[in-house]
Amino acid sequence: MNKVALQPAAAMPARLSWAGLAVLLALLVAVPSFLGDYLVHVLILTLFAIVLGVSYRLLLTADAASFCHGTFYGIGGYTVAILTVKAGFSFWSAFPVAGLTAGLAAVIIGYPALRTRGPYFFLMTFGFLMVMESIFANFDKLTGGFAGIANIPPPTGVSGVRAFYYFTLAFAVLSVALFWAIDRSRWGLELRALGDSNDLAQAAGISRFRNMILAFVLGAVFAGLTGGIYASYITFVAPQSFNFWVSVYILTYAVIGGSRQFSGVIVGAIYITLLPIVFNWSQNLVALFVAASIVVIMMLFPEGIVGTLVRWNRERQSSSRPGGLDDERPFSPVAAAKQQRDLSNARPLLEVSGLDKHFGGLHATKSVSFMIREGETLGLIGPNGAGKTTLFNLISGFIRPDTGTVELDGVALVGKTPDRIARFGLTRTFQASAVFDKLTVQENLQAANAAGRGSDAEHATLVDEVLELVGLNAVRDVQAGSLPFGTKKLVGLAVALATRPRLLCLDEPVTGLTGKEVERFVDVLRRLQARGDLAILLVEHRMPVIMNVCDRVIVLSFGEIVSQGTPKQVQADPIVHEVYLG
């Protein structure tokens, strides 16, 4: 019923905005005929700012802020300047090269920089900006030094401000459409998932590095192309055309407008570019205005202009929000006592042998070896600090063992990244931070990338099946971050299932859940076992759950396997009692 209530409300603004878009586009096409040259010039600069903004935002959706977008813009500008003025190229042959050189620069700096994280990426790109600024200013023979390069020819066929306006408008509309489409696409979803949680995204089979560098390079290409048009329009480039502050301004577009919404960066670009020129303020006054806007907007509307409008709108619309599960669903009769399954003939799926890991002086796992058969559920227990989570991280590729091998169906996993391991069919869940907070439940599952991931339609069917199986249909359109803890854990399980795993590794899935939620979880596990094709490795502290669902149990203590066997055997083993009671 929640869905029914939401649908028309969501559809109306969508239709309105399409109409609005058409009107806006018509207006933009008609505008030069009733504006003076100066205002058309202002519009051209604004269009440049918009393309820079949307191309910068792409990597920002993965929550990585770079600081050198203005440098890529500059590289494009200098490429066109050098090729046309010094090498005699026409604009049209130099223009694509501007995008290419900027893209190449992004590869060179992005490759090392994206291997670092958070502040270091920001600082590396900042360093690149400073180095390039120095090169622009001092590589006299190529760049003309501080004097720059003048007399850059316009593109053949484009002469005068108005012609340039239409050329820039066409380029801007195409660019914005492209980045908008990316934002709506699966790739956009993967980037947003990465922005929410790097670890979870990788566990769900999403490659961090490949996605990030692609986003970085594509953004740089469009900044370079924009720079190429800019150079040809202004007919002059110099170091100060692309200095530090250009990159800073691009950054502020996103923050002032709101980086969560695609339109935010456009609003920010227009606000920062248009207002000062329209009022024709002196340079100091412009700086004062931009600075005051930044401070005031960030204090009053930390989510940016558009971000704040969206939040107000959402708060007005949804006063009550369902947070529960499909509780009417009857529990399956499978919940009765578990019969002993005979899996001794099943093929081995995961083989772990001699896994060793030291953290400084701590020996976290000591040559751990075990095996999981296809369709088997193996419990892994042990006191706190026994090395269970370390073992999980070793198997799923989040940390690398000192020695030892892990093989999934004959494929060696050591040294592979978590996302590749997930795509081979080994997926893990996390104790905490189990969901992509800012995506809806359905998007959480859609973002998951699987080994045999078929077409989008096939994946949509899988998503529906998993939502049904785990019982999350009622909350599928709810933002995952707003769900209660127990439901989040179920969503975490559902994300893992949406990767279509062959081996599912669950790290304390019912810890912190209420009795009723535990029952639901056990019920879901039972249904999965009944399908027979999924092996499960279960780390858990709640003994009844282990005893109830596991075919076999291994006990870990101080990084060593001290006991293994059926749940009953392990329960009776005196060593196990000693381990737990000290």
Added chain:
Amino acid sequence: MLTIQIVINGLAMGASLALVSIGLTLIFSILRVTNFAHGVLYMLGAYTVAYLSGVLGWNYFVALAAAGLALAACGLVLEVALFSRFHGKLLEGAVMAIGVALFIEAAAWIVFGGNPRSSPAPFPGVWNVGGIILHKHRIFVMLASAVLVGSLYLFVTYSRHGRAMRAMQQNAYAASLQGIDVERISILTFMIGGALAGLAGGLMAPLQMMLPNMGAAPLLLAFVVIILGGMGSVGGALVAAIFIGMVQSVVISLWTPQLALGVSFFLAMLILLVRPKGLFGHE
């Protein structure tokens, strides 16, 4: 002879750079704010000293101390009024700081004007030791920096508040659970950072022509220093600042002054390639 001169010039540049960088790195590592406004604090320190000693005729050392106090107060106001909301938010915090920097600099152009100012030096003149030129004021700057960095090091290492700062560096949330008053330590950090930047500006005021954009160069170099020195390490920042001072000195003496900044950043990036956490940073 030239070598010794280059080394001494490098040490002098490194000394004032260390003051700016240490404040920047403390603010970065403890509050997770990239403080682009650090350069304007330096500039305000220089103008404060120039006004108090040059215009009002105060004793230079009193003016210097006053500049340190004034910029500490400035840091307090910035933290309480603006930055406290942006701890840990890398992009938003950086943009906020840029807004503050832009605002103060633009205001300074309007208030102070575009004419370069200068400030009288308490120790004018030079010593000529066998052909090596020693600016007396530069020697004073080096000694003053050594004393300030030394006492800050002792404070951070041994005092209760210093320990709380280091605890916050590692994990602000866990620190708050240990009963550390995170708000107070944040304010203290910003005050120390502001005071150091102001003192550095005040120390350097007699050595250079002052313009409202004079803080840009030390700010950018300080970023190189914290990249090299690793986030939050006082010792790392000191060593890296002296290293960068040397690089500056070498490039300026033997190559061309305009390249000094670019070369410094280039070196920092090369080092980051090999050691992604900086020369002195660790996990």
